[in-house]
Amino acid sequence: MLLLGIDIGTSSIKVAVVDAASQQTIVTAQYPDAESPITSLQNGWAEQNPEMWWQHVQQAILKANATGKYNPKDIAAIGIAYQMHGLVCIDKNQQVLRDSIIWCDSRAVPYGNKAFEVIGEEKCLSHLLNSPGNFTASKLAWVKEHEPHIFEQIDKIMLPGDFIAMKLTGTITTSASALSEGVFWDFKNNELSKDVMGYYDFNNSIIPEIKDVFTEHGQITAAIAEHLSLTVGIPVTYKAGDQPNNALSLNVLQPGEVAATAGTSGVIYGVGDTLSYDKQSRINSFAHVNHTASQTRIGTLLCINGTGIANSFTRKIVAAEKSYKVIDEAVKHIPIGSDGLSVLPFGNGAERIFNNKSVGAHYQNINFNIHTESHIFRAVQEGIAFSFRYGLDIMKENGITPSVIRAGKANLFFSDVFISAFVNATNVPVELYSADGSVGAAKGAGIGAKIFVSEKEAFANDKPLNLIEPNVHEAYNEVYESWKELLLKQIG
16 A cells, blocks of 8 residues: 655655555655746745646656556555645635745735734734744735735635645645644634634635644545546545644654754754744744644744755855755865855845844855855855754743754755754754655655554654764854854844
8 A cells, every 4th residue: 555745845846655564665756857936026025836836746746657666556645745834825716816925925024013913912922822924824914905806806725735635636625733834723712813814804714624634635536536647536634834744754743852854944843732932933833733622732843944045046156067966075175164254044035033034145254265166055054054053042942952853864964064064053963864745745644544553653664864963063153153143243
């Protein structure tokens, strides 16, 4: 019996087919090979076409099928992970009304700040666990004011994963976890937030049917099954945002466990069992995949928009012809601190850790007689690691003090230099696993379809690849303090 996982990333779609019996990954595929475009019509805006995601999902599944390593008819359930906080608007015919305003778009900040003020800071934090900030509800408020002709046609709004599930099944659902990441969910009353819906004057009818994360969210239609060589009627049994799903893929499900990822954005994600929140909403609390009304499981999320995208941007500008592997080997020969070159990697929209300020990216102290492209790349990777350290210090203020952080060996965690910078800057060991979002989504599907007896069974065979412990913390800490001085000058 096989499980299909789909991961809707910002840069590409990844799929994985997992054998439920052995829990081994049979094949993974990615589409497209190049990074998907982000439309930015104005400074601080970021949009993608949901239909592009759907086309890429189909191509990725067909690409996996073409390997011949499995029979697509043996797939029994589908799980979906997706980039968080995006807004998808459809009409009554399930047609997309506008491009999705995605996670790194900053235009809605003033709307969320005003809602925070009017609803009341204490009430927002104690009930929503967040400021409405720059999240999905505030993005919808922007559409309502600036594109009323589109807003009037909206039948349902959804998160990116809800949209892909709809394209597969024709059924529209969401979950408390999804609604919490859009800041629509009242945790104290365990319901759609009357305060948010009332303040923004949204009709409850635009919210899809609310279901558990691990349950059936529709069955594959005949037309889609035929096109993708799947069995008619197999269910979508799991949908989760990429960071809760990344935590699931690393078996981070219980209080005290912590995960990290460093893709386009960077995240540290810790699980707790109380309705906790940061008073400044610099880090955010959402319903974890296994949160229920009777079992509190809150994922506290530190998100840094400018991480992997800073690395890819620098490669595009400085050394587009070189692979990441070649670059990562070259930076090993550059000393810690990059001979004085520092990079602030915050060029991907407003950053929550800075109270939704747009700081911008900065490459500082470049010396034309000393620094090479390898210095620049090392400074970028160190700057990203220092961003994690800065954010982790905020998490520690809120009682999250990890003894170890689990991460999948992917994206920036392929780089030995980045791993060393991360571990030594934060002074926290990292356990690396062979895990990614699409594999996690496949296992989530197995849990939701009850193919696995329990969450524990789904990860029974997972073992860490290795453990990396701090060994030069003092050297990195000295460089971090200098980097932090530069940062504080920028944020004021």
